[in-house]
Amino acid sequence: MKIKNIIYLVFAASLGVTVSSCEDFLDRPAEDNYNESNFYQNDEQCVQGVNYLYNSPWYDFQRGFIKVGEVLSGNYYMGSSPYLDFTVNGTDADLINMSYSLWAVNGHANTVYNRLKTAKASQTVINQCMGECLVWKAMAYFYLVRTFGAVPIIHDNTAELAGGSYNTKFKVQAADVYEYIIMTLEKAIELLPAKGDLGRIDQYSAKGLMAKVYLTKSGIGQAGTRNQEDLDKAALYAKDVIEHSGRSLMPNYSDVFRLVNNKNVECLISWHWYPTRDPWTAQNTLQSDLAMVGFDEFGDTWGGYGGPSVDLQDAFGVNVLESPSNRTNTDTRRKATMMMAGDVYEYFWQDKGGFDYLKFIYDKDNYGAGGPGELQSPTGVNEVKHLYGNANDHVLGLGISAANMVSGLSTHILRLSDVYLIYAEAVIGNNTSTTDASAIDAFYTVRHRAVPSATRPTSITWEQVWKERRLELACEGDRWYDFVRLSYYNPTRAISELKSQRRDVYYGLNDLYKSYYETKSYVIDPDNQRYNPDAKAPNVTESSFTLPFPTEDVVFNPNLMKDPIHVDVRSEFSY
Known part of the structure; x- marks a missing residue:
């Protein structure tokens, strides 16, 4: 993280982001109407002060969201993209923007969280807003550790600036970063209301994310197996969301992604964008x-x-x-x-x-x-x-x-269907299959919505859940991270699947489609319409599951090239 970015994050988070909105959920303060001394004076201002964390700091992650999550994973084709053939380096613009966006989220969340400690508002609303800050912070770190591996922990931006340690930070071991995320979510769950307004983060949003974090963490440092305690925790949190959140899947899958359903009961955490150019970061592009x-x-x-x-x-x-x-x-x-x-x-x-x-x-x-x-x-x-x-x-x-x-x-980044599949996989655990009724029910709930003719199975396998996740969450920026967590404990399987993918192109489809449009005749000429016979497998290795830091960050802080350190996050940091 460069010094100019840390300074900007502290300054910007203290001022907020200028925009006016016709929707209460997105209302936020205008810069010319307040400063640090006269804002956060009531419940409404506290809510406005946290609203922009649902969009603006995430803006520059949008392209990385697709290119890392979908192109890298083999779900999406983008021409000569380095994400397609695993040649991404530290000078890639989208990687740089993605990294800075995630650090921006962390910086803004830190600063707003600290400012809320002295807000003049009801404790209930202060707690709610602080909890939302922590969930966004945890989400940012969840993306960071799954993308870059070991990363520094910036717990308090103001303290980092005051201590002058911004250019000497060491990476922290990935297992410790996961523990930091869990600690952050535990505090968020303590602060958040059980059920919030539709579209806002609540306690069950945090619990759903916690389930996903534990499922991912379960493979860290393992070889061919996963930590059973982490799997049990993933199942516990997921089951809590499924049974007690009051949320349900929308009957029609495609409705989840329509404008009129930007805020819906299925989506636990979403980026809520606003159609404006003022500021240029609040919108979906x-x-x-x-x-x-x-x-x-x-x-x-x-x-x-x-x-x-x-x-x-x-x-x-x-x-x-x-x-x-x-x-x-x-x-x-x-x-x-x-x-x-x-x-x-x-x-x-x-x-x-x-x-x-x-x-x-x-x-x-x-x-x-x-x-x-x-x-x-x-x-x-x-x-x-x-x-x-x-x-x-x-x-x-x-x-x-x-x-x-x-x-x-809106861009939905954690849905209830994901939590159902997390639960099913966590119950299967280190086995290849399960006959557990609750795990089967969770799997079948997702499957049956998509395929109404599907019958409830008597057992489910890890392979079935793995594929179901791909189909359910396709093109939602998530698939690469499934491969990352698989690589933690079974890199051979992850590499083999990526190398066996059909990631290349077809030839001659324009002639085929045009003829079909004009004549309704769909006649294949195998010499003209075919998959590229010279397609090459991507060069995937175990190192492929950790993307490089932006080059300029490494130049600014050479410690990022050194081995990560162990940090006892529970004793080192507190909220």
């Missing part, structure tokens, strides 16, 4: 990176040349070399994740009667804002999640317009 040219009216979409990978299509049991008329679509998550030939979406372009994928591509002059005119995606499919649609869709969903690189679509 993922549609620009993921949608095809012309998907909205703002001239800000350029993501058509990427798309969900061939390997992810294989996982869903679909193949673009088979006629759409033969596609069963038994898993509703497929269409909610990737657009394929023949798909029409009623929730996109609602003012035009829905969005027709092939019509958009090939009828560029008469349909919408002007599509690409030819298939761009070399995998034959395009993204669905993280898209809001056109301007009219945004108004229908939120009552306010989107703009160029600006939307208010």
Whole structure:
């Protein structure tokens, strides 16, 4: 962490972020209306003071969220991206922005937390807001340790500046970082209300995250097995959320990702964006990176040349070399994740009667804002999640317009379905399968929503849960971190699966799709329509599961290149 960044974080967190909002949840103070001496004077101001932690500091993580979570994991194809072939280095702009964003979250959360200690408000609201700060801090560290491995612990930014230790910090062993995250979440659970307002972090949000942390931590320092105590804790926290939070899965999977459901009972922790350029960090810009040219009216979409990978299509049991008329679509998550030939979406372009994928591509002059005119995606499919649609869709969903690189679509980063699958995996533990009824019920709850024809199994295997996680959470920035936690205790399995993936492209799909659009005939010419026969396996090694620090950080603090130290976080730090 560079000195300019630490200073900025302390200053910015003390001032807040300027924006006005028509939605109470996103209301926050304006800089010209207050300073340190006259803010945090009542309950409303305390809530406003923490609201921006739900978006602005996370903004520069958005691209890393997809490139690390999905491209690196083999779920998403992005051309010549270094995340596709494991050649990412410390000068990569998206890696740098991701790192600084995560440290920004930590810095803002630290400073707001400390300021709330002297707030003039009810203790109930002060506790709630402090708990929210700690959950966001824990989430930032959870991403940091799973991305970079051992990292420094910045417990109090102001103290670091006063002590002058900002450029001499040592990395802390990953196991200790996990213990620090757990300690932070324990305090958050103590402070948070059992149930908060819809969309806000509450006690069960923290418990859901705690379950995921324990499941991940269980493999640290292990060889072929996982720590049973950690697995038991993961199951305990997950079960508490499942049985006592009052939350439930939304009946229709695709509804989870619609604007009108930005705040819903399934989502435990979300980034809640606001469609504004003031400040430039409060908004969601993922549609620009993921949608095809012309998907909205703002001239800000350029993501058509990427798309969900061939390997992810294989996982869903679909193949673009088979006629759409033969596609069963038994898993509703497929269409909610990737657009394929023949798909029409009623929730996109609602003012035009829905969005027709092939019509958009090939009828560029008469349909919408002007599509690409030819298939761009070399995998034959395009993204669905993280898209809001056109301007009219945004108004229908939120009552306010989107703009160029600006939307208010929430990004859900911990959902109840994840917690169900955490519970199932934790119960299986170090076994290959289980007949435990509660674990089967948890698995089946997720599976049955996606595949209504599915029958309840009498046993479930680790392999089934592993695959179910991929399908359920595909393109939600999570898959790479499943591989990271697998690598903790079984790197051979993680490497083998990554190397066996179909991460490359198809040839000749534009001719196939255009002919199908014009004639309704889907005739494959094996010499022209085929998967790249020269595709190479990625160069994955055990070191691949830890990404490099930004080069300039290492130059600024050479200690980051040294071996991590052990820290007894329980005695070293306190809240």
